[in-house]
Structures are given as C-alpha cells and as structure tokens.
Amino acid sequence: MTTEVAIMNRQAVALAADSAATAYSGGRPIYTHANKILSLGAKHAVGVMIYSSATFMGIPWETLIKMFRETLGNQQQHQLEDYGKLLVEFLENNKELFPEELQIKYAMSRIDDYFESLIIETLSHRLDFSFFENQSEINEEDIKKLFSDIVEEELEKYANGETYVNKPKEYGQLIEQKLGAHVDQIIAELFEIFPLDDKTKENLKQLATYLFIYHPEDSQEYDYTGVVISGFGDKDIFPRVQPLKIFGLLF
Structure with missing residues (x-):
C-alpha cells in the first residue's frame, strides 16, 4: 500500500508521498521505488504527484x-487545469514514444489480464458457490453455461458504463479492425481445452473492445496512473488541485 497526501489552504498547497511504486511488465505488477513528486520548473508554480503505476506504456513517469x-518552456498557463490539458495532449501527440506496435502490446496485455480474471476469479468463485449451494457435481456443460452467463453480465455492465470517448461507435470499429485478429488468438489460446460456443466468443470479442471505451462504476481498475496536478496558473488567485486518471494510449 502506498500513501499520497495533498494539503491545501488559501495560500499554498503541500504534497507528500512515500517512495513505493508499482510498474507493470506484461500486465503483471512489479513493486519498486520511484520519485512521485515532480516540479514543472521554476517558471511554473505547479507540482505533479503520481500514484499507482510508476510507468505509462512502459516509460517512467x-x-x-x-x-x-x-515542452512547456517558460510559457505559463492561465489556469491550473490548462496544465492537465497540455499534459494529455503531450502524451497523445508523441507518437514516436508510443508507436502502434507498443499500443497493441499494451492493449493485448490488458485484454489477456481481464480474460484471465474472468476465469480465475469470477468463474472460480461462481463454481464454488454453485457447488456449495447445490451440493452436486458440476459437469462441463454446467461450466460453459455459467461462464456464458458471466460474459453476458460483464457485457451488459460495460455497455451501461460511462464513456469519455467522443464517438464510441466509430472508435469501437477502429479497435476491432486493429485488434480483432489478436483477440481471436488470445481467445483460442486461453480456451483451447475449454471450447466456447460462437455466441460467447463474439461476446468476449465485444468485451475486449468495450474495455477501452466504457468504465463501469464497479469495474476493477488496474495498470493506471493517478496524476495529481497542483499549484497556481498565473491567473489563479488561490491554489488548485486537479486529479487525473490515465490508463493508456490506444490509436
């Protein structure tokens, strides 16, 4: 567990954090140490504190x-929130840092982790509960039906989640175009000894797309960085704090 604190009054804001951090390799957490509080330089009365993942797409924050x-140079921004917007634009526009092959690798890692959690955590829990409730043996067809129900529930949950994508339908089509073959391969490998019916496969493929578009309230959020930007824009009278959650960059 890590600790980050922001304390603010009408004159200043103070940030404090321990050095424990988490980096991700192949979707797996690696616990390490990192500098979590950074300055944007002497010309900017702004500090940045990070928490959760210490890296973004494999690059240290x-x-x-x-x-x-x-890139900011000496050009001050009027409001603190302008720094957050510029940071997001900086990440989005640096294609040389985040080439498409890296983006695909990031997406596949997240999809693979999510599918595995459906099997290892959700399905296992449901099987244990079903056995305890019925006190009878569970055959392969029972398992397939249970997993199919889980996938349908997840699909509905994500479909009803909040989205920050301007055109989710068009973006979903782009994701399917870029990742479709890779998702097919993941499904084939994960369920090689546990064949799924065509409907469940299609639902899983749709879920893989929804992972990057919708954010249900109770979804498990991992491999993201919390970025807390604090301080003053040059037109701000009082200090401000802007929290962001940044997951990754995809197309």
Missing part, C-alpha cells in the same frame, strides 16, 4: 514529466 516540462 519521471522521464515523461521531465520531457513535458521541456
């Missing part, structure tokens, strides 16, 4: 913030 600081 400390490196990214230093690069972002260089």
Whole structure:
C-alpha cells in the first residue's frame, strides 16, 4: 500500500508521498521505488504527484514529466487545469514514444489480464458457490453455461458504463479492425481445452473492445496512473488541485 497526501489552504498547497511504486511488465505488477513528486520548473508554480503505476506504456513517469516540462518552456498557463490539458495532449501527440506496435502490446496485455480474471476469479468463485449451494457435481456443460452467463453480465455492465470517448461507435470499429485478429488468438489460446460456443466468443470479442471505451462504476481498475496536478496558473488567485486518471494510449 502506498500513501499520497495533498494539503491545501488559501495560500499554498503541500504534497507528500512515500517512495513505493508499482510498474507493470506484461500486465503483471512489479513493486519498486520511484520519485512521485515532480516540479514543472521554476517558471511554473505547479507540482505533479503520481500514484499507482510508476510507468505509462512502459516509460517512467519521471522521464515523461521531465520531457513535458521541456515542452512547456517558460510559457505559463492561465489556469491550473490548462496544465492537465497540455499534459494529455503531450502524451497523445508523441507518437514516436508510443508507436502502434507498443499500443497493441499494451492493449493485448490488458485484454489477456481481464480474460484471465474472468476465469480465475469470477468463474472460480461462481463454481464454488454453485457447488456449495447445490451440493452436486458440476459437469462441463454446467461450466460453459455459467461462464456464458458471466460474459453476458460483464457485457451488459460495460455497455451501461460511462464513456469519455467522443464517438464510441466509430472508435469501437477502429479497435476491432486493429485488434480483432489478436483477440481471436488470445481467445483460442486461453480456451483451447475449454471450447466456447460462437455466441460467447463474439461476446468476449465485444468485451475486449468495450474495455477501452466504457468504465463501469464497479469495474476493477488496474495498470493506471493517478496524476495529481497542483499549484497556481498565473491567473489563479488561490491554489488548485486537479486529479487525473490515465490508463493508456490506444490509436
């Protein structure tokens, strides 16, 4: 567990954090240490604190913030929130740092982790409960039906989740075009000894797309970075704090 604190009054804001951090490799957490509080330079009365993942698409946040600081130069922003917008634009526009092959690798890692959690955690829990409730043996068809129900529930949950994508339908089509063959391969490998019916396969493929479009309230959020930007824009009278959650970059 890590700890990050922001304390603010009408004159200033103070940030404090421990050095424990989490980096991700192949979707698996690696616990390490990192500098979590960074400055945007002497010309900007702004600090940045990070929590959760210490990396973004495999690049340390400390490196990214230093690069972002260089792009800012001495040009101050009017409101604190402008720094958050510029940071997101900086990440989106640096295609050389995040080439498409890296984006696909990130997406496949997240999809693979999610599918495995459906099997290892959700399905296993439901099987245990079903056995305890019925006190009878469960055959292969029972397992397939149970898993099919789980996938349908997840699909409905994500479909009803909040989205921050401007055109979710068009973006979903782009994801399917770019990732479709890779998702088919993941499904084939994960369920090689546990064949699924065509409807469940299609639902899983749809879920893989929804992972990057919708955010249900009770979904498990992992491999993201919390970015807390705090301080003053040059037109701000009082200090402000802007929290962001940044997951990844995909197309």
